[in-house]
Amino acid sequence: MPSYEDEKARFEGYDTQVLGISVDSVHSHRAWAESLGGLSFPLLSDFYPHGRVAQTYGVLRENPELENYGATERALLVIDKGGVVRFIDIHPIDEQPDNEELFAILRKL
Amino acid sequence: MPKGATATRTLAVGDRAPDFTLASHLGDEVSLGQFAGKQHVFIAFYPLDWTPV
Numbered sequence: 754m755p756s757y758e759d760e761k762a763r764f765e766g767y768d769t770q771v772l773g774i775s776v777d778s779v780h781s782h783r784a785w786a787e788s789l790g791g792l793s794f795p796l797l798s799d800f801y802p803h804g805r806v807a808q809t810y811g812v813l814r815e816n817p818e819l820e821n822y823g824a825t826e827r828a829l830l831v832i833d834k835g836g837v838v839r840f841i842d843i844h845p846i847d848e849q850p851d852n853e854e855l856f857a858i859l860r861k862l
Numbered sequence: 863m864p865k866g867a868t869a870t871r872t873l874a875v876g877d878r879a880p881d882f883t884l885a886s887h888l889g890d891e892v893s894l895g896q897f898a899g900k901q902h903v904f905i906a907f908y909p910l911d912w913t914p915v
Contacts, residue, residue, distance in 0.1 A: 754906070754908060757904075757906065764904065767902065768901050768902060769901060769902040769903065769904050770897050770901045770902070770903050770904070771903075771904050771906070772892065772894075772903060772904070772905050772906070773906050773908060774884065774905060774906070774907050774908070775907065775908050775909065775910055775911060776910070777910060777911040779885050779886070779887055781911045781912075782886075782887035782911060783887045784911075785911035785912055786887050792887070795886035795887065795888050795890075795892050796886065796887040796911075797884035797885065797886055797887075797892055798884055798885045798886075798887070799884055800885075806880075806882040806884060807907060809872065809880045809882070810870055810872060810873055810880065810907070811870030811871030811872030811873055812870050812871075812907050821909045821910070824909040824910050825907040825908065825909060826870075826907060826909075827906075827907065827908055827909060828870060828905075828906075828907040829904070829905070829906055829907075830873075830879070830904070830905045830907075831902060831903070831904055831905075832879040832894065832897075832902065832903040832904075832905065833902050834897070834898065834899055834900065834901065834902055835898070835899075836878055836879055836881075836894075836895075836898050837876065837877070837878060837879065838873055838874070838875055838876065838877045838878070838879050839875060839902075840875065841867075841868050841869055841870060841873065841874070841875055842867075842868065843867035843868075843870065846909050855904065859902065859904070862902055
């Protein structure tokens with residue numbers, strides 16, 4: 754998430770709103786954002802009903818045998834102004850995605 | 863989900879994104895629909911707060 758804050762100007766340049774989503778509570782989001790020096794884009798809380806939006810988006814880790822069971826995948830999506838999904842990237846959960854790939858998509862919208 | 867997957871269990875590129883409304887750490891509620899016709903939206907689902915990545 755901090756890397757998206759660092760790229761704030763570029764997202765604005767591509768007319769793109771950043772939204773972070775996890776199953777954590779708003780309280781956790783606030784404390785974490787503060788510890789990072791503040792985040793200007795919203796961290797959204799998919800806390801109750803637990804992971805409902807993640808489930809709708811097909812990115813909730815519902816298999817009890819998986820690490821981070823009950824959390825979401827590290828899943829990146831770009832939704833265009835018309836509400837259509839234009840990009841989906843599911844990343845290994847412990848790996849930071851490459852932002853350049855993302856900006857290459859945004860550039861073409 | 864396989865590494866580098868380009869679809870989720872329920873969504874593929876070209877699908878209409880399901881609308882949602884969730885509470886934000888900035889103190890308001892945010893809906894996907896509020897950006898329609900105005901801005902593109904980049905959504906980053908991430909496993910948990912307090913993780914290093």
